[in-house]
Amino acid sequence: MRLTRGAELGRKRVTLADVARAAEVSPTTASLVLSGRGDELRISTTVQQRVREASDALGYRPNIVSIGLRNGSSRTLGFVSDTVATSQLAGDMIKGALETARQHGFMLFIGETEGDPKLERRLLDAMLDRQVDGIILASMFTRTRHVPSGLDQVPAILLNALPQQRTASISAVIPDELAAGRAAAQLLLDAGHRSIHLVGAGPGPDDVPPGTVAGVERLAGIRETLHGAGLELASGHLLTEWLPPDGWQATRSLIDRWTDGDAIITLNDRLAFGAYQALQEAGFSVPTDASIVSFDDNPLADWLRPGLTTFAIPHHDLGRQAVELLVELIADDTVPTAARPVVHRVGMPLRARGSVASRP
C-alpha cells in the first residue's frame, strides 16, 4: 500500500524545500540542479547527485501552479464550446484537441455554454482567472459567430467557426465544405448521373437555412461543379431541420416523380437515413434504384445497409489543428492583434461505401 511519493497518509505534497532539506543544500541549489542548470551554475557533481537522489527518494514533482504564478503561464488551455462535448458528433474534435494538447504538455479546461452568451462570458472569465495560456472557441456545427471582447488580449483560435466581425483579429479552423460540395457532385457525375436532387437546401444559391456555413458552402460547391458540366440541380429541398423525419418527408415527395438514373445528395447523414427509410418503404433499393451521397460521416453511415457514401467532417483533425495553431501562437508570444488572422481549411475525406452505383 501507499507506494507512491513516500507520502505519509494525509501528508502534504513534497516541495522543493523538502528536497533541499533532505539533500542538505539550499532551495536555490536544488532548483538549479533539478532544472538542469547545475553545470552552468557550477554545482559540484557530488551535490548534484545528492539533490537528484533526494528528489527521487521523496518523489518530488514541481508544483505547476507555483511556476505558473511566477512566470505567468500555466501550461493550460481553455476549450469553450457551445455544445461540442455533449454532441453526438463532435466528440472527436475534443479528442483531437486533448491528444494534441497533451503532446505539447498542456492540459485542457473544457466548458460548455449551450449558446448562452452570459454563460460564455463567465466561463471565459473563469478560465482567464485560472491563467490559461490560450483559448479555443469551438462550435458544434460550422457557423459564423460573434467573438467576445477580450479574446484579442489572449492567444485564441476559433474552431469550426468564423468570426462575425470583419475586424476580428482571430484565426479560425474549419472543414473545407466548399471542396466537399464540389467533390460530392463530381462523384455522382463520374458515376454517370445527370439528374441530381438535393435534400436539405437549394436549388437556388440562397435557399439555405440561416447561419450555417456548411449549408452555404456545400450547396455552392455542388452548384459550381454541376454548372461546370452544364447542369443544374434537378430539384432542391430547403429544410431548416436536418433530422431523419425531414429527410424522409423530402424523399417521399421525390419518389412520385422519380426517373431511373436519378441520384440524391443529402446535406447530412441523418437526412440520408430518412431517405433510406422512405426509399425502402417505397420498395426502392439503394444504390440500384437510387444513388445517395451525403456529408458528415455520422457513425450511422457505417451501420446502414448498404453503407452510406459520405464526406467526413474531419473532427479529429480540426481539434488537432486548432491546438497546434494555438500552441504556436503561445510559443511565438505573438500578440494576436499583431498577426494577421488566417482561415485554415481542413479537407473532408470521402468515405466510399455502398450507396453509389455507376450508370453507363
Add this chain to the structure above:
Amino acid sequence: MRLTRGAELGRKRVTLADVARAAEVSPTTASLVLSGRGDELRISTTVQQRVREASDALGYRPNIVSIGLRNGSSRTLGFVSDTVATSQLAGDMIKGALETARQHGFMLFIGETEGDPKLERRLLDAMLDRQVDGIILASMFTRTRHVPSGLDQVPAILLNALPQQRTASISAVIPDELAAGRAAAQLLLDAGHRSIHLVGAGPGPDDVPPGTVAGVERLAGIRETLHGAGLELASGHLLTEWLPPDGWQATRSLIDRWTDGDAIITLNDRLAFGAYQALQEAGFSVPTDASIVSFDDNPLADWLRPGLTTFAIPHHDLGRQAVELLVELIADDTVPTAARPVVHRVGMPLRARGSVASRP
C-alpha cells in the same frame, strides 16, 4: 473597441496591488475590503467605497492561481476517462459533470487515456501537479476497473465503474442496470409476451461478455423477473461485440424458428438496429410481428421507425451525481480513506416508443 478591463493593449492583468494603488491604500486594506472583511476589520466606509470604486473602474478580478497557491486549493476538478468525451454515447456524462461543476464554482480538466494505464498515470500526475481539488475517474461503459495508486490521497470518485480492489476506499456512481433488466422483462410480460429471446447474452447467467457490468446485471434482472413469472428465456445469444451486424446475425437465426407472440430484448440499441434490419428484410413488421425492448437510449432509438422502446443510461445524471459527491467530499475535507466507500446507483428511465405491442 477594447472595452473591458481598461487594459492597455498588451498590458498585463489588473492585480490587487493596482487596485490598492488607485485607491491609495495598502494591498492589505484592498484585500480586506474586497473579501468582505472590511467591517470586521474596521475599515471606514469612505475607504471601503474608494477601494470598491477603484476595483470596478479597473475591472479587477482576483487571480485564482495565486489564491490557490496560498490555501492549497484551485477550484478545479480533474475528469479522467478512458474514452468518454470522444464517445458517441457518453458525452452527456461530461455535460452533466461540467454543469454541476460550474454551479459549484469549479472548472474541469478533462483527459482521455484510451485505456492506457501509463497515459492514465501521466494524466493524473499532470492534474495533481496543477493542484486539482479532486478527481473523477470515468469509464465509457460500466465495468470494474483497477484504481490507480495515489487516488486514496485525494478526494476521488469512480464514475460508471466499480473498483476492482475490494480494499479500495473509493465511492462509485453507476447506472442501476439490475433494476433496468427487471423492468425490461416486466414490460414485455405486462404486454402479454411469454416467449422472450435475448440478443447479446444468455440464456445462462454466466453467458456474458467478460468485464461488462451492464451485461451481467441486465441479464440477471431479466432472468430474475422471468423466474418470478415461472418462465425462462426462450433463447439467448451471447455476443462479444454489440454492433448492428451482430444484432442482424442473431436475429436472422431467430427468424427461422419464430412463432407468433415472440418478443426480443436486445442488450443495447445498436443490436436492436441490426434486429430491425433483419426483421424488415424478412418481411416482419415491428411491433406487429415482433416486440423489441432495448437498453441505452442511443439517439438512433428515436430515429428508427417505429421508435425503439429502450431504457436510457442516465449519463447526464451520472455525471451530475459524481461531481456532487466529489464536491461534498472536498467540502467535508474528508480524507477518502476515512469515509466508507458507497456505490450510488442511478435509475435508468424508460423511453417508451413504438416497438412494443400488447398481446391479449
Add this chain to the structure above:
DNA sequence: TAGCCGTGCTAAGCCGATTTAGCACCCGTC
C-alpha cells in the same frame, strides 16, 4: 600582503493574493 580571479554555493526578491500581528493616533481618565 594586498589584489584578483575562479569555484561553489546561497540570500533575497518576486509572482499575487491572504492573514496575523501590531503600529499610530486620538480621546478620555485618574
Add this chain to the structure above:
DNA sequence: GACGGGTGCTAAATCGGCTTAGCACGGCTA
C-alpha cells in the same frame, strides 16, 4: 502627563518555485 482603550489602517510573513546578485573561500599573481 502617563496610561488605557478604541479606531483605522498597514507591514510582513506565507504559499512554492525561479532568478539575480553576490558572498566566502582558496589559490595565484604583483
